Amino acid sequence: MSTDFTWLIGGPQGSGVESGANIFSKVCAQMGYQIFGKREFYSNIKGEHSYFTVRVSDEKIHSNVNDVDLMVSFDAETIFRHFDEISSNGGIIYDSELENTDTDRVRTLDGPFKERLHNLLESKNKPFTIAGVLEVAKEKGVKLYPVSFKSLLETLSEEVDNPRLRGLVRMYNVLGVSLSLGLIKMPSNSLVDSIDDIFSKKPKIAEINKQAATFSYKYSSTNFENFDHTLTGVEKQLDTILVQGHFGCSLGKMVSGCRFQSYYPITPASDESVYLESNEILEIENDRPGSTIVVQTEDEISAIGMMIGAALTGTRSSTSTSGPGFALMTEALGWAGINEVAVVITLYQRSGPSTGLPTRHGQDDLLFTVFAGCGDFPKIVYASGDIEESFYDTGNCFNYADKYQIPVIHMMDKFLSSSVVTCKKFNPKKISIDRGKLLDKIEGEYKRFALTDDGISPRSKLGMDNGVFWNTGDESDEYGHITEDPQVRIKMMDKRMSRLDLALETIPVSDQAVPFEIHDYTIISWGSTKGPILDAQSMLKKEGIDIGFVQIKLLHPFPTEYVKSLLKNAKVLIDIEANHSGQLGKIFKQNITRDIDYHILKYTGRGITSTELYDSLKKIVENKAEKREVLSHGA
């Protein structure tokens, strides 16, 4: 029987939800399972509700589902917010001390949520307490596993004769994880290993955590009964790694030779820069160490300015940001465009507009990115669909920047950046490095913006012998000096813009868009929706319903001819995106002049689950759907 199990841990921000989930994910991965984990959190340092769902399967999975099979919570808010998501044969491990807590005691439960919850409890004639919501769950079939976290620690501290353990509330997360693992009968040896791994820099803390873990694991495996799910391990897949969302781009940048990264702190982009700085010294084959200079700047305008300055020296350079930061960068983006500077901007979208939902997911910035900057200038907009892909795509983006001497915006998003997944180990040798017409030496007269047949000029770099050139944000002649001559203007505009056609002609179509089967009903989408779409597609396939899917990766210039040819046999087009207006649909229609038949959209700031896509797609096939299906799952 195949395993498909979802576990949820929640708690106030700062209570170790994330490290708890990391331990759980690591244990499951080490036992051979595939993992898809996702973190949700408020824009807050301490106290607001955060949670992590980890889906565990023995087959490759690409997304979350709606139902949770086991929830563990050491605070009341997690139970109030998630009790309704537990599947009918699932379970809840909870702190029995919380049973009498009522909703008014939980100050972080906001008004609209409380009102919805009260209405539900009232309709079922239950009190507004933890006991009340647990009764609702129990009536549905959910099994309840109460345990006093406090007395658990007290007993443990007596057993190991360590009074310090008594009040260590910080360890509730490890207790929760271990109780869960004991309940599902996951072998315990990997639990201890994972704790060692995660606390490798703090051996003392690792020690008490291991004691607590072993104790609570034993507690639940002996005291808790009748749970429908057991996960005892499967055969390990070779070459599997467990990665966090930003690892694809960070490691991709190291391998691609990005040696300069400037950034200004912004969620959810900064993790990448911090990771690059933590690994700033690089091992180079048969050579002395290399390094990435990571500069935290005073704002995003400085971040893009520094990146461009560094790129002009021939250094592969990059910045990472999110929508609001990218908005500040757009003037300089145009400068990079008119000066044909090879740069890569990694754009981790979140939900806008303005500050919007600053820690939540969205794909709201597609149209903005494609049209970013004043004036007509060429750029490439490229989107990755998952973390593994983003590693290799980073390599492509740097090659595009160098070959076409053009700014490249690599689109990522919060869904990807706060996921933790197992995937095939990245293979650095599958990335190639093509620096285009970057020169090694220059002799004789040099013109940086020389007019050439293919529209790309041989490129010097600041500080290179005999390669003096000028740049300007004004229109310029072949040397880079200012001109306002109308005839030169035509030549230079045509030269720059021609590389959009060149890009479409020379980027392999397999990197422009990826068809995952074409059927009468076919989905078009971009970015992180890929995961839930693939999973929904295979759920439907099991029921004999074939749905096609084309993932569009190159969003600008738009691969009109290729996408048109892929879709020629598709009768009904379904656009799926995490934004309000169906932005890809608009670009599609502008380029292909064909109507989208259905939109499935989500803009709650929470990622799309495969369950909700499955439901909507099924409605479409059964002709019961709205033209615009709006999804809303998730707390």
Added chain:
Amino acid sequence: MALKLADYKTDVHNDWCPGCGDFGIVNALQMALAEMGIERDKATIFSGIGCSGKTSHFINTYGVHTLHGRVLTFAQGGKLANPDMTVVAVGGDGDGLGIGAGHFVAAGRRNIDMTYIIFDNGVYGLTKGQASPTLKLGEQTKSLPSPNTNSNVNPIGLAVASGFTFVARGYSYDVRHLKDLIVKAVKHKGLSFLDVLQPCPTYNDVNTRDWYAGVDQAKESMERHSRIYKLEDTKFDPTVNYAGEVEVNEKLSQALVKSLEWGDKIPTGVFYQNELVSPFSTRLTDKIPNYLENPPAKQIISDSGLPNTDISKILDSLNV
């Protein structure tokens, strides 16, 4: 072959107004480059936007004419990636102290080894003479419908407070002195700032060349009456020698007090110099020991089209 002054000039037509103070600055900069014998392809002039922004096109080295207010960001990125290069950033006072003031302050905190020259004329010339950040409260230059309602920013004081480690002022009609200051600024180890008083003959009819020369104060006297004087001709000692807190505070304070002097007497020369503050490159080599020998621009990143960066240790740590 030794480079001559002429080698640093381009044949780009200079379209600044006749009598513009900017000419003196570009001449002084070319003279300084020639005197130091810096190869044309080993220097980059970064410039902002406005009349002064065109400077980079008149100098025959690498020239990067950037965006309004952002010159320091481009310049710092270039210098960090290729620290072997001599970097001079130039721009107007509106550019650097208005729209770019945030970058000015942040640059001081980094102390990257490069030079920033502000062409300081109190007006936005290229947009027809609006008040710029250094114009004094209540002054009314030619294009202003009414007297200036903002107080001025003090460039020297702001530089000192922000952490610039070489702070000086020049006058664009004393080209030789200005050249000497530029040489000192470029040779300084760390971030150097030069505020250059530069009369705009078209739009600033208050701080004119005659005003700086003190013609209004001269009356019938034949004595020297220029408002401009040189700090080096006085007992003023700008240099921090020991990096002790007391000495540093004293030198910072006297620079700030001196920077407030304006009106009948206007000091030029070096206000503050402290080479005992670590330049940014030292802060980098503290954590990346071979940064200067193998900086980003010099690193070899591939071998026959394949990456040469070895991330296998990181990947192994992610194995399950």
